[in-house]
Amino acid sequence: MEQKTGNTEQLILEAAEKLFMEKGYNGTKTLDIAKNAGVNHALIHYYFRTKENLFSQIFEQKAAQLLGFFVDAFNKDYPFFEKLKIGIETHFDFLSQTPELPLFVLNEIIKDKNRRNYIYKKIFPIGEEILKRMTKAIAEEVCKGTIRPIKASDLLLNIASLNVFAFVALQVLFATDEDRQKEEYVKFLEERKKNNVELIINGLKIKN
Amino acid sequence: MEQKTGNTEQLILEAAEKLFMEKGYNGTKTLDIAKNAGVNHALIHYYFRTKENLFSQIFEQKAAQLLGFFVDAFNKDYPFFEKLKIGIETHFDFLSQTPELPLFVLNEIIKDKNRRNYIYKKIFPIGEEILKRMTKAIAEEVCKGTIRPIKASDLLLNIASLNVFAFVALQVLFATDEDRQKEEYVKFLEERKKNNVELIINGLKIKN
DNA sequence: ATTTAGTTTAACAATATTGTTAATCCTGTG
DNA sequence: CACAGGATTAACAATATTGTTAAACTAAAT
Numbered sequence: 257m258e259q260k261t262g263n264t265e266q267l268i269l270e271a272a273e274k275l276f277m278e279k280g281y282n283g284t285k286t287l288d289i290a291k292n293a294g295v296n297h298a299l300i301h302y303y304f305r306t307k308e309n310l311f312s313q314i315f316e317q318k319a320a321q322l323l324g325f326f327v328d329a330f331n332k333d334y335p336f337f338e339k340l341k342i343g344i345e346t347h348f349d350f351l352s353q354t355p356e357l358p359l360f361v362l363n364e365i366i367k368d369k370n371r372r373n374y375i376y377k378k379i380f381p382i383g384e385e386i387l388k389r390m391t392k393a394i395a396e397e398v399c400k401g402t403i404r405p406i407k408a409s410d411l412l413l414n415i416a417s418l419n420v421f422a423f424v425a426l427q428v429l430f431a432t433d434e435d436r437q438k439e440e441y442v443k444f445l446e447e448r449k450k451n452n453v454e455l456i457i458n459g460l461k462i463k464n
Numbered sequence: 465m466e467q468k469t470g471n472t473e474q475l476i477l478e479a480a481e482k483l484f485m486e487k488g489y490n491g492t493k494t495l496d497i498a499k500n501a502g503v504n505h506a507l508i509h510y511y512f513r514t515k516e517n518l519f520s521q522i523f524e525q526k527a528a529q530l531l532g533f534f535v536d537a538f539n540k541d542y543p544f545f546e547k548l549k550i551g552i553e554t555h556f557d558f559l560s561q562t563p564e565l566p567l568f569v570l571n572e573i574i575k576d577k578n579r580r581n582y583i584y585k586k587i588f589p590i591g592e593e594i595l596k597r598m599t600k601a602i603a604e605e606v607c608k609g610t611i612r613p614i615k616a617s618d619l620l621l622n623i624a625s626l627n628v629f630a631f632v633a634l635q636v637l638f639a640t641d642e643d644r645q646k647e648e649y650v651k652f653l654e655e656r657k658k659n660n661v662e663l664i665i666n667g668l669k670i671k672n
Numbered sequence: 673a674t675t676t677a678g679t680t681t682a683a684c685a686a687t688a689t690t691g692t693t694a695a696t697c698c699t700g701t702g
Numbered sequence: 703c704a705c706a707g708g709a710t711t712a713a714c715a716a717t718a719t720t721g722t723t724a725a726a727c728t729a730a731a732t
Contacts, residue, residue, distance in 0.1 A: 264709075279575055282490035286690060296711055301691055363571060366635050367487055404666075410659050417629035418622065425621060427574050451618050458612075459667040472679075494720065504681055509721055673732100680727070689718070697710065702703100 265303045267293040273314050277356045280363060281311055315364060319375055322361050323382055325350040330386055330412075336397050340460075341453050348419050348449045355423040387412065403460040414459070418452040473511045475501040481522050485564045488571060489519055523572055527583055530569050531590060533558040538594055538620075544605050548668075549661050556627050556657045563631040595620065611668040622667070626660040 271293035275284040286307050290297040304310040329347040332339060351358065365372050390408035397403045422445070430441050479501035483492040494515050498505040512518040537555040540547060559566065573580050598616035605611045630653070638649050 280488070280490065280571075282488065283575060285688080287688085297690095298692080298712085299710070302709080305691090307690070359571070359574070362632055362636060363488075363567070366567070366639060367491060372636075372639055406659075410655070413629070413633060413656075414626065414659070414663055416633075417625045421621070421625035421629055424570055425624075428570060428580075431574060431580055447618070448621075451614075451622070455622055455663070455667040458671070459663040461671060463666075463669065463671055493718080495718090505720095506682085506722080507680070510679080513721090515720070675732075676730090678728085678730105681725085683723085683725100685720100685722070687718100687720080690716085692715070693713085695711085695713100698708090699706100701706085 264293075264295055264299055267295055268300055268303060268310070269314070272310050273318075276311060276314055277318075277354075277360045280360070281368075286310075315361075315371065316374070318357060319361050319365075319378065321354075322357055323379055326386060326412075326416075327382060330390065336393055336402070337457060339393070340457060344415055344419065344453050344456060345449060347415065348422070348452065351419055351423050352445060355426055358420045359424055359427070401462060404462055406460065411456075411460075415452070415456060418455065422448040422452065472501075472503055472507055475503055476508055476511060476518070477522070480518050481526075484519060484522055485526075485562075485568045488568070489576075494518075523569075523579065524582070526565060527569050527573075527586070529562075530565055531587055534594060534620075534624075535590060538598065544601055544610070545665060547601070548665060552623055552627065552661050552664060553657060555623065556630070556660065559627055559631050560653060563634055566628045567632055567635070609670065612670055614668065619664075619668075623660070623664060626663065630656040630660065 268289065272284070272289045275289055275292060278284075286300050287297055289310075290300055300307075300310065304313070325347055329350065330339070330343045332342060334342060365375055387408045390412065394403070394406060394408055394411070398405050425448075426441070426444065429444070476497065480492070480497045483497055483500060486492075494508050495505055497518075498508055508515075508518065512521070533555055537558065538547075538551045540550060542550060573583055595616045598619065602611070602614060602616055602619070606613050633656075634649070634652065637652070
């Protein structure tokens with residue numbers, strides 16, 4: 257039919273990505289992946305040997321993506337509050353594109369020791385790097401008396417909490433029937449983004 | 465041996481609770497539950513007929529618990545900032561007792577339509593109730609000029625984000641090797657609790 | 673001591689799930 | 703055209719997982 261040869265591997269990867277993100281490792285069956293990709297079940301093993309193999313490929317890519325979000329978002333060079341605002345918004349917008357990503361990665365990390373260990377080696381070095389830059393930026397502002405002192409890790413965790421949880425809430429609140437339309441959905445995100453920037457910045461600024 | 469008769473059902477429930485919370489519905493096998501409970505595999509079906517049955521019982525109880533946390537935490541009658549502080553801390557302390565609870569419930573809600581629909585009927589009425597009280601309290605403070613205006617749902621979501629995510633982070637950060645001891649773990653939570661109260665309150669107070 | 677009801681056990685059945693294989697198809701190349 | 707190689711298929715194999723059953727056991731009541 258319209259099955260152009262040569263794209264089978266890609267079809268499998270796409271179907272697997274969708275299903276794994278939606279249902280997790282244990283909830284996804286290789287048969288479902290095959291059906292969703294529209295290919296014969298055996299091809300999954302032909303191209304990837306095992307389910308675990310296929311999953312790892314996707315998981316590692318997604319974990320790298322999630323981390324990349326943070327790096328990209330908080331590495332620009334702007335005045336402090338600008339940097340903060342842009343960083344939060346950039347991070348938020350990244351998440352908008354794949355709302356299931358953070359929960360997916362967090363879950364699989366928590367549920368599997370091997371994945372945890374793998375991730376640790378990748379995440380920690382980069383995390384430390386971001387924290388170092390942030391710590392310096394914070395110190396400067398504290399000197400100027402514009403913000404209260406805060407640990408960089410706390411600030412980062414605050415941002416991650418608010419941004420990530422917005423999408424967890426999104427999935428729970430809008431995962432049900434059709435009575436809440438796309439429009440409401442978009443509005444919810446807009447408001448949430450604004451709220452997060454406001455809260456982080458208000459929470460830092462010094463009172464009179 | 466030491467198996468006192470009559471507690472088998474309880475043994476199964478306890479083992480199931482532990483495993484389901486740890487590995488989720490799909491990650492938990494009835495055989496594992498039996499082994500962990502130290503009972504014959506068939507007893508699980510004798511007492512609960514199906515895995516789904518056993519799971520529902522635990523899930524619904526846990527979901528109710530999670531919701532109860534919110535109700536208990538934000539229903540006391542104190543001055544506004546006190547209420548806020550105590551509410552956040554109470555909620556945080558609840559979560560300390562079962563750190564896996566929120567992620568467990570959120571996940572199973574997201575992954576299964578039936579659970580979603582079930583939960584909706586239970587959660588929404590109570591959620592609305594809390595929001596109504598909060599809206600009134602906020603309006604009063606805004607009139608007094610002590611806080612900036614904010615939607616009750618935003619405030620509640622901010623608190624939930626910060627508190628819940630603290631325990632997600634906890635699981636990820638401390639789920640690995642032994643190099644981070646209990647002591648560090650407790651310190652992390654202490655700091656996080658304080659940080660959350662500060663951020664929420666600072667973020668609300670009016671600047672000069 | 674017998675009966676009864678609930679409990680437990682081992683063995684089995686049924687299905688789901690992952691993985692394998694040999695045969696077939698297809699496509700480009702000599 | 704023949705054929706070499708990867709791509710695909712259907713059928714099968716192996717195991718995991720859930721669920722069932724009939725028989726054995728236990729303790730309390732008669």
